[in-house]
Amino acid sequence: MDLLRRSLAGIFVYAFLLPVIFWPINFHKIQPNLTYLFAGGMFFISTLRLLHYYYSASLYTLSSRLWFALFALLSLSQAAILGFVFTLAIFDERFYPIIHVSMLALAGIASSALFALSPRIRFGITNLAILMLPAMITGFLTEGYIPFATMMLVFTFYISGIGIRANKEYLRSFQIEIELEAQRKELETLSQTDALTSIYNRGYFNQYFESQWQYAIRHNVEVALLIIDVDHFKSINDTHGHLAGDACLVNIAYVVNKAINRSTDIAARYGGEEFVVLLSGCNKEQSQVIARDIMHAIDNHKFVYRNNILPITVSIGIATSIPEPRQKSNSLIEQADHALYQAKAQGRNRTVLFSPEK
Numbered sequence: 527m528d529l530l531r532r533s534l535a536g537i538f539v540y541a542f543l544l545p546v547i548f549w550p551i552n553f554h555k556i557q558p559n560l561t562y563l564f565a566g567g568m569f570f571i572s573t574l575r576l577l578h579y580y581y582s583a584s585l586y587t588l589s590s591r592l593w594f595a596l597f598a599l600l601s602l603s604q605a606a607i608l609g610f611v612f613t614l615a616i617f618d619e620r621f622y623p624i625i626h627v628s629m630l631a632l633a634g635i636a637s638s639a640l641f642a643l644s645p646r647i648r649f650g651i652t653n654l655a656i657l658m659l660p661a662m663i664t665g666f667l668t669e670g671y672i673p674f675a676t677m678m679l680v681f682t683f684y685i686s687g688i689g690i691r692a693n694k695e696y697l698r699s700f701q702i703e704i705e706l707e708a709q710r711k712e713l714e715t716l717s718q719t720d721a722l723t724s725i726y727n728r729g730y731f732n733q734y735f736e737s738q739w740q741y742a743i744r745h746n747v748e749v750a751l752l753i754i755d756v757d758h759f760k761s762i763n764d765t766h767g768h769l770a771g772d773a774c775l776v777n778i779a780y781v782v783n784k785a786i787n788r789s790t791d792i793a794a795r796y797g798g799e800e801f802v803v804l805l806s807g808c809n810k811e812q813s814q815v816i817a818r819d820i821m822h823a824i825d826n827h828k829f830v831y832r833n834n835i836l837p838i839t840v841s842i843g844i845a846t847s848i849p850e851p852r853q854k855s856n857s858l859i860e861q862a863d864h865a866l867y868q869a870k871a872q873g874r875n876r877t878v879l880f881s882p883e884k
């Protein structure tokens with residue numbers, strides 16, 4: 527339907543403006559048959575197109591395919607007539623006077639295409655003005671050519687109108703594309719982020735961990751996993767309230783996230799008061815150093831809520847592996863979990879590296 531609305535102005539141009547051009551240049555006297563055939567043909571098809579326009583809704587309900595087939599047939603017929611006239615004007619001397627009309631139509635088509643694709647509308651208007659003004663001014667100043675110059679002026683306005691509209695649509699589609707891309711990115715970030723702490727969530731961690739695990743299998747790289755659990759967190763909630771607990775989790779996430787530096791390492795909230803850190807290409811010694819750094823950073827951080835200093839400590843389970851091709855990534859989580867369990871059992875506020883014999 528939008529297609530139809532857009533073509534309405536074109537129907538009137540084809541029906542009246544183009545045929546009318548033939549009279550000021552007296553072409554109807556030189557080639558009456560062609561003039562009346564062209565004008566009659568254009569007028570007839572334009573009338574059919576107007577009928578198609580007014581009965582569009584019911585025709586479309588009847589069959590959208592038929593609606594489009596008729597639309598295409600009618601508009602392409604007018605293009606065919608125009609193409610035929612262009613060819614006669616260029617290649618047959620008897621029709622030479624209408625070369626003006628053909629050139630004008632071609633200039634218009636070229637300008638509207640340029641308008642539509644130019645990001646700067648002023649450039650399109652300047653281009654059209656430079657293209658049309660010399661001939662138009664000369665036409666107004668030359669006896670016998672005023673009607674032709676007037677017609678050029680009308681035509682120039684018509685092309686500018688189409689061009690400005692097409693240009694606006696072109697820019698709008700660009701804008702929509704940029705907005706959609708920004709929204710897609712925002713949604714992607716939201717789906718990967720933990721709502722409370724703003725670090726990565728468990729969903730993203732699982733996905734990233736799996737990809738790093740596969741990479742480690744292919745390249746024989748060591749992967750380290752730390753599971754960090756807040757000690758006696760229940761009593762923090764019970765003593766100071768859940769909001770105090772939430773504030774602690776936000777701070778812990780901040781401190782943990784700050785402690786990792788490599789671009790391939792990530793920290794995520796695994797659930798409740800548990801966090802995970804994935805370190806790629808990190809051996810046992812290096813991962814223990816990082817785990818201790820995290821513990822010290824938490825020790826040194828002042829957790830204050832409503833003027834109360836909250837005694838926050840964490841226990842960290844560490845596991846590392848150079849994964850075998852058939853080894854599942856879950857095995858590393860189980861090992862780190864096991865080490866965490868031992869850290870808790872040994873009195874908390876410590877790091878434990880997983881070892882099978884323990």
Ligand SMILES: Nc1nc2c(ncn2[C@@H]2O[C@H](COP(=O)(O)OP(=O)(O)OP(=O)(O)O)[C@@H](O)[C@H]2O)c(=O)[nH]1
Binds near residue numbers: 755761763767797799
């Ligand atoms: N404020 C707050 N509390 C949470 C959140 N998620 C989990 N918790 C609480 O974290 C506490 C975890 O308690 P437990 O699993 O018993 O562990 P813990 O008290 O930390 O004891 P240990 O881990 O054995 O040192 C529970 O009270 C949960 O309600 C959260 O998003 N915000």
